[in-house]
Amino acid sequence: MHDLLTGVFFWITLGVCLIGMLARFIMYFRGLSWQLDRVAYTSYPAAGFKGAVRSIYKWLIPFGTYGWRTQPFIAIAFFGFHLGAVLIPLFLLGHNLFLREKLGISFFTLNADVADIFTWMAVASAFFLVLRRLVLPEVRIMTTRYDYFILLVSIAPFITGLLARYQVGEYSFWLNMHIFCGELLLIAIPFTKLSHVFLFFASRAQLGMDFGIKRGGMKGTKMAW
Amino acid sequence: MPEGKFCNKKPVDTAEGINELLSDTSGNDYYKEMKELEVDSDLLWKTIQNTVKSRMKTWLEICAHCGMCADSCFLYEVNGRDPKQVPAYKIQSTLGEIIRKKGKVDNEFMRHCMEVAWAQCTCCNRCGMYCPHGIDTGIMFGYLRGLLYQQGFVPWELKIGAGMHRVYRAQMDVTDADFVDTFEWMVEEYEDDYPGLTVPVDVEGADIMYTVNAREVKHYPEDLAEAAILFHIAGENWTVPSKGWEETSLAMFAGDWAACKMQVESVYAAMERLKPKRMIGTECGHAHRATVVEGPYWAGRKNGQPPVESIHYVEWLAEALNTGKLKIDPSKRIKEPVTLQDSCNYIRNQGLKKATRDIMKHIVEPGFFIEMSPNKEHNYCCGGGGGFNGIGLFRKQRNIALIKKRDQILETGAKLVLAPCHNCWDAIRDLEEVYEIGIRWSFLKPVVVKMLEIPEHLRPEE
Amino acid sequence: MFKKILFATSATGASDHAARVAFNIAKSYQSHLNIFHVLGVPSRGYSQVVVDVKTKERVDVDEDYTAWVTEDIRTYYEKYLDESLNYTIDVAVGVPAREILRQAKILKPDLILLGGSTGDEGESVYKKSSLGSTLQKVAKSANCPVLFVNRPAASFWGGLSNIVFGTDFSKISDKAFDFAMKVAKTLDCELSVFHALDISALHAGKMLNQDEIEQQIRESLRKIRSRYEPRLKELKGYSMDVWEGIPFIEIVKYARDKQADLLIMAHHSRKISSEDIRLGGNVEQVIVRAGCPVISINK
Ligand code: HEM
Ligand code: SF4
Ligand code: SF4
Ligand code: SF4
Numbered sequence: 001m002h003d004l005l006t007g008v009f010f011w012i013t014l015g016v017c018l019i020g021m022l023a024r025f026i027m028y029f030r031g032l033s034w035q036l037d038r039v040a041y042t043s044y045p046a047a048g049f050k051g052a053v054r055s056i057y058k059w060l061i062p063f064g065t066y067g068w069r070t071q072p073f074i075a076i077a078f079f080g081f082h083l084g085a086v087l088i089p090l091f092l093l094g095h096n097l098f099l100r101e102k103l104g105i106s107f108f109t110l111n112a113d114v115a116d117i118f119t120w121m122a123v124a125s126a127f128f129l130v131l132r133r134l135v136l137p138e139v140r141i142m143t144t145r146y147d148y149f150i151l152l153v154s155i156a157p158f159i160t161g162l163l164a165r166y167q168v169g170e171y172s173f174w175l176n177m178h179i180f181c182g183e184l185l186l187i188a189i190p191f192t193k194l195s196h197v198f199l200f201f202a203s204r205a206q207l208g209m210d211f212g213i214k215r216g217g218m219k220g221t222k223m224a225w
Numbered sequence: 226m227p228e229g230k231f232c233n234k235k236p237v238d239t240a241e242g243i244n245e246l247l248s249d250t251s252g253n254d255y256y257k258e259m260k261e262l263e264v265d266s267d268l269l270w271k272t273i274q275n276t277v278k279s280r281m282k283t284w285l286e287i288c289a290h291c292g293m294c295a296d297s298c299f300l301y302e303v304n305g306r307d308p309k310q311v312p313a314y315k316i317q318s319t320l321g322e323i324i325r326k327k328g329k330v331d332n333e334f335m336r337h338c339m340e341v342a343w344a345q346c347t348c349c350n351r352c353g354m355y356c357p358h359g360i361d362t363g364i365m366f367g368y369l370r371g372l373l374y375q376q377g378f379v380p381w382e383l384k385i386g387a388g389m390h391r392v393y394r395a396q397m398d399v400t401d402a403d404f405v406d407t408f409e410w411m412v413e414e415y416e417d418d419y420p421g422l423t424v425p426v427d428v429e430g431a432d433i434m435y436t437v438n439a440r441e442v443k444h445y446p447e448d449l450a451e452a453a454i455l456f457h458i459a460g461e462n463w464t465v466p467s468k469g470w471e472e473t474s475l476a477m478f479a480g481d482w483a484a485c486k487m488q489v490e491s492v493y494a495a496m497e498r499l500k501p502k503r504m505i506g507t508e509c510g511h512a513h514r515a516t517v518v519e520g521p522y523w524a525g526r527k528n529g530q531p532p533v534e535s536i537h538y539v540e541w542l543a544e545a546l547n548t549g550k551l552k553i554d555p556s557k558r559i560k561e562p563v564t565l566q567d568s569c570n571y572i573r574n575q576g577l578k579k580a581t582r583d584i585m586k587h588i589v590e591p592g593f594f595i596e597m598s599p600n601k602e603h604n605y606c607c608g609g610g611g612g613f614n615g616i617g618l619f620r621k622q623r624n625i626a627l628i629k630k631r632d633q634i635l636e637t638g639a640k641l642v643l644a645p646c647h648n649c650w651d652a653i654r655d656l657e658e659v660y661e662i663g664i665r666w667s668f669l670k671p672v673v674v675k676m677l678e679i680p681e682h683l684r685p686e687e
Numbered sequence: 688m689f690k691k692i693l694f695a696t697s698a699t700g701a702s703d704h705a706a707r708v709a710f711n712i713a714k715s716y717q718s719h720l721n722i723f724h725v726l727g728v729p730s731r732g733y734s735q736v737v738v739d740v741k742t743k744e745r746v747d748v749d750e751d752y753t754a755w756v757t758e759d760i761r762t763y764y765e766k767y768l769d770e771s772l773n774y775t776i777d778v779a780v781g782v783p784a785r786e787i788l789r790q791a792k793i794l795k796p797d798l799i800l801l802g803g804s805t806g807d808e809g810e811s812v813y814k815k816s817s818l819g820s821t822l823q824k825v826a827k828s829a830n831c832p833v834l835f836v837n838r839p840a841a842s843f844w845g846g847l848s849n850i851v852f853g854t855d856f857s858k859i860s861d862k863a864f865d866f867a868m869k870v871a872k873t874l875d876c877e878l879s880v881f882h883a884l885d886i887s888a889l890h891a892g893k894m895l896n897q898d899e900i901e902q903q904i905r906e907s908l909r910k911i912r913s914r915y916e917p918r919l920k921e922l923k924g925y926s927m928d929v930w931e932g933i934p935f936i937e938i939v940k941y942a943r944d945k946q947a948d949l950l951i952m953a954h955h956s957r958k959i960s961s962e963d964i965r966l967g968g969n970v971e972q973v974i975v976r977a978g979c980p981v982i983s984i985n986k
Contacts, residue, residue, distance in 0.1 A: 031279030038522035040529030059357055066603060067355040071293050078357070138301070139292035141308035142317060147290050196287040200358055203283050207359035214518060214529060216576020216602075223576075224602055225354065247735060248749045382734040396733055410792060414828050417986070444729050444781050475733055614732030617745070651732045 002172070005179045010102065013183040020190025021198045028202045039210045044218065051212015051223070052205035058225040059204060065225040077128045084122025085154060088115060088161075089182070116165075119158055126155040146193070153188050156181040229258025234265070234377040236481060237388030243398070246388070251617055252381025262377050264335055270328030272372060277324065281368065284360045285321050288313050294362065297355035299605040299629040300345055312352040312362040315341050320369045339378045342369045344619035347610035347626070349569040354602070366611075370480030379479055380616045386475030390484045394491040395439040395471040405467050407442045411450035420685050422457050424449075427499065428464035433541075434501035434533075435465050436472040436492060436516070438509045438647050451670035452507065455542075458677055459550040469495030472506040473647075474515035478612030482523060489520035489531075496532040504535040508668045510570030510646035511610070513537045518575055537571050539645050542669060543580035546587040557676035559589045564597055564639040566630075566653065567604035568646035578602065581645065588673060595637040605629045607644075609652030627656040635662060642666040688873050689718045693796040695787045695825075698724050698760045699741055702802030705836040708980055709800045710767040713774070718797075720774040722764065723790050725783040726756050737780050748780050784824035791829055798982075799833045801825055823971055826954045826983045832866060835974040835981045851879045851947040853938045853973075856910060859953040863984040867951040868918060876948075877924035880915050881941050882907050883934035904929045935972035947979050954985040 034041050041048055058064050068075040089095060092115050096106040110118070130151060133143045160181050164174035188194050196203075211223040228234065232255045237243055249255050294312040295301050301310035308314060319338045323330055330338075346366040353361030373379055374387070389396050395404075408424045416422045425431065433456065441448040456463045469491040476484035496504055506513050517535040521528070545551040565585060571577045578601040585594045597604060608626035613619065630652065634642055644650040644666050653666045694709040696702040713720040727737030730745060739746050746752060756778050761768065768774065779786045791799055801822065826833055852867040854860040864880075871878040884903055886895055895903070907929040919925040926945075930937045942950050954970045974981045 028279045028283060033278050034527065035522055036276055036278055037280050038519055040527065043528040055359060067293055067357060070296060074291065074293060136292060137308045138295040138311045142290040142292065142311065142314050193287055196358065199283050199287050203287065204359040206280055207353065207361060215574045219576045221576025221578065247747060250747050386733060440733060446785060609732060615734035617731065617736060648732065
């Protein structure tokens with residue numbers, strides 16, 4: 001079982017995820033239409049590029065935008081969750097050892113304590129994100145089962161990972177579950193709402209270009225995100 | 226009776242058609258017929274397939290349903306934080322639903338969409354600034370309006386308004402002759418006070434070609450005189466086109482893209498005919514958006530620019546004041562608390578916040594200008610944008626929508642509100658009518674005209 | 688003398704005094720009377736909907752509605768409308784002052800007659816905006832004399848015998864004088880020429896002592912004599928006076944004192960600054976207060 005998950009399945013899921021992301025990313029930009037979107041993307045690449053970069057990086061800074069500042073609760077929950085969701089898969093020591101073995105590459109690794117903190121933070125934040133969906137009427141009204149499913153798919157690797165880490169019950173069972181959930185997540189990324197992992201950059205870049213080219217950027221006004 | 230006599234899928238494009246629609250008082254029969262109007266699901270789905278491409282598809286797909294856009298929408302706030310007014314909910318439950326059902330929606334649903342598209346969103350685009358994914362719901366509502374218009378589900382006044390553009394190339398029944406006559410009449414009326422005042426019609430190669438809002442011609446022609454006076458005193462070499470003088474577009478509010486194209490092309494044709502150095506439009510927000518910001522795309526201009534550089538009135542005024550072409554008599558500056566309405570259409574959506582503030586610096590005694598809060602690109606819609614002001618069916622909702630601006634104005638304590646946008650001016654007028662908070666409001670032109678320092682050689686002899 | 692008269696009316700009680708004068712003049716001089724009513728002011732943004740000035744309701748104006756309003760006006764003035772009267776009725780939609788001026792541009796009347804505040808409440812919200820009131824706008828921009836009848840006391844136009852002409856020695860005042868002479872001659876009236884010396888402290892920036900005041904009064908009288916007396920002699924009777932005080936109060940008092948049937952003044956368009964718009968200029972103040980009809984001339 002373990003061999004299967006770390007062998008064929010790993011290769012398939014990773015491939016599907018990466019190729020899927022790349023394909024959709026390219027499709028996104030090819031599907032942009034200057035006339036339908038009413039943005040002259042190609043006529044002003046410099047202005048568009050500047051707008052796009054600003055629009056992305058401002059939103060990646062915690063409390064970097066009016067949006068984050070006016071909604072501190074979700075800002076904290078969002079960054080708490082996403083720091084874990086992005087950093088742990090890539091920079092956990094265990095993951096890196098695995099990657100070195102499989103791909104012959106490895107990234108910088110997180111200190112074990114820090115990794116623990118991020119993981120717990122992600123789980124706790126996910127809990128608050130769920131709570132928010134249950135409690136706030138303005139969020140509840142839009143929330144669908146699909147949203148909970150996505151949250152579950154996203155957080156399952158963390159929970160199973162923690163269960164394995166603290167050896168609650170049988171280690172190898174939780175480890176397999178963890179790998180399984182992780183691979184499920186990889187598969188889910190290109191095909192579900194989790195596509196926002198890369199489409200976030202695409203969508204923000206698009207609106208950034210819109211403001212950078214048409215809505216004031218070329219008048220010398222930087223959008224006050 | 227799927228296609229009604231008044232309410233149908235055909236745009237009005239004759240004067241008789243407009244009169245016929247107008248003869249149906251308040252659109253009573255029009256809305257009655259709308260209940261029977263058939264939805265052409267095939268056409269709807271085909272249109273969507275052709276026009277919903279990656280941008281909107283992605284927006285609808287990746288929306289996290291996180292509700293961060295909720296507080297950014299003034300309509301959500303003034304309606305008791307009704308969750309049904311959350312921007313993402315509004316668009317997901319209308320456009321989102323139509324797409325999920327592949328266009329197979331019924332008449333009742335389309336009428337619901339009409340209410341949401343015109344009475345629950347003014348296309349102010351504020352929510353787009355507050356969404357982490359960069360989802361601009363206002364743009365999607367603009368798009369939804371187009372779908373609804375195509376199917377005949379459009380408020381009565383806007384069907385008429387779009388028709389006006391088709392017939393008269395103006396938002397009201399003002400002909401080219403009416404325009405020139407009225408402008409000349411106004412100049413005559415004021416030439417005693419401003420010797421040498423003229424209105425140069427159809428002059429080729431002028432520095433400025435001026436375009437207006439047909440309402441000025443029809444009801445408020447003083448505005449034309451004031452524009453002429455300011456150009457005259459500033460010593461500008463300007464002209465107006467006898468054709469293609471209307472900058473506004475109710476067709477944009479209606480979602481009648483074909484009429485939008487006809488309208489802006491008439492202005493662009495004037496630019497190409499007269500070859501001015503620049504085009505300047507009057508103090509109107511949506512007109513600027515229609516003709517300068519969005520228009521080039523409707524007209525298929527790939528570089529997104531009108532044929533000649535086109536600027537908003539506030540940009541010209543700021544420039545004239547900054548360069549000293551126009552001089553203000555400091556003793557006549559505004560010496561009472563005064564506030565400024567930032568029009569979404571050219572502040573948030575074209576970044577002209579500096580121009581209006583430069584103007585305020587010149588015309589207001591230091592210390593008397595009080596900003597609304599929030600302001601500039603974060604300012605709230607006046608409450609009547611996107612056509613909301615003119616729709617009788619949604620008048621009640623519109624009056625509620627005014628509350629945000631009312632409270633913002635009250636908070637400044639100012640009794641004078643400068644509103645360099647026709648729609649905002651209307652909404653603020655209406656909010657005084659409805660809520661009686663004791664304010665006055667004005668465009669910039671009349672205020673500036675009264676405080677000008679007139680050069681010796683342009684003064685009337687006494 | 689008045690071949691064509693444009694009578695702008697709200698066709699409500701507010702215009703009744705003016706109506707009496709309008710029909711009176713029209714009948715006396717066999718004038719053509721155009722009864723003109725601005726039935727609605729624009730409302731609801733860009734839409735075609737207007738606020739009916741009488742019912743205060745929002746209405747869509749179409750042919751039926753205009754016909755109905757026209758009929759309504761005919762009924763309202765029924766008692767005046769007989770065969771001997773040469774009249775037409777027109778209705779329009781828009782901002783009242785502007786529409787009255789537009790009608791005047793088309794008709795080119797010899798006299799515009801403006802009733803008590805035309806389109807009162809329906810317009811109140813407009814008055815507060817920068818547009819100024821109907822009265823100010825029409826007085827400022829009309830190309831012909833404008834006759835105002837504001838108070839009921841002013842609604843009498845019988846055989847005119849005394850006319851008061853207020854002057855401030857400006858060029859426009861000279862024009863107004865020409866007109867006053869014409870009226871006085873045609874109607875065979877007495878004409879009293881009057882000037883008010885403005886002694887409000889605000890105006891001079893200092894208090895004048897009585898000697899100085901009297902000195903100035905003598906000067907003004909001399910001016911009146913040299914400017915107007917030669918022509919006044921053509922009339923059967925005339926007088927000339929200068930009083931000191933707040934001009935618009937003094938002239939109203941003077942007219943009362945003289946039992947004037949008509950007051951004629953010049954209107955200085957240029958002097959309307961933003962302050963005056965709120966306080967009302969001199970002529971506006973006189974119009975509001977006078978006990979007889981007032982004619983304002985600006986060109
Ligand atoms: C650099 C990569 C990523 C970016 C920029 C990003 C950005 C965002 C944004 C802007 C939102 C919506 C705002 C919000 O709900 O607060 C969001 C929501 C979400 N993201 Fe990500 N994300 C990234 C990676 C991930 C990954 C790797 C996962 C999964 C492990 C994930 C799972 C989620 C989930 C479940 C939500 C919904 C949260 C909720 O219920 O409110 N994201 N993300
Ligand atoms: S803020 Fe953006 S992602 Fe969140 S619900 Fe609103 S539109 Fe969707
Ligand atoms: S565009 Fe403006 S009115 Fe429309 S949903 Fe967004 S914030 Fe609300
Ligand atoms: S009317 Fe003015 S404030 Fe309102 S949406 Fe339009 S531009 Fe914005």
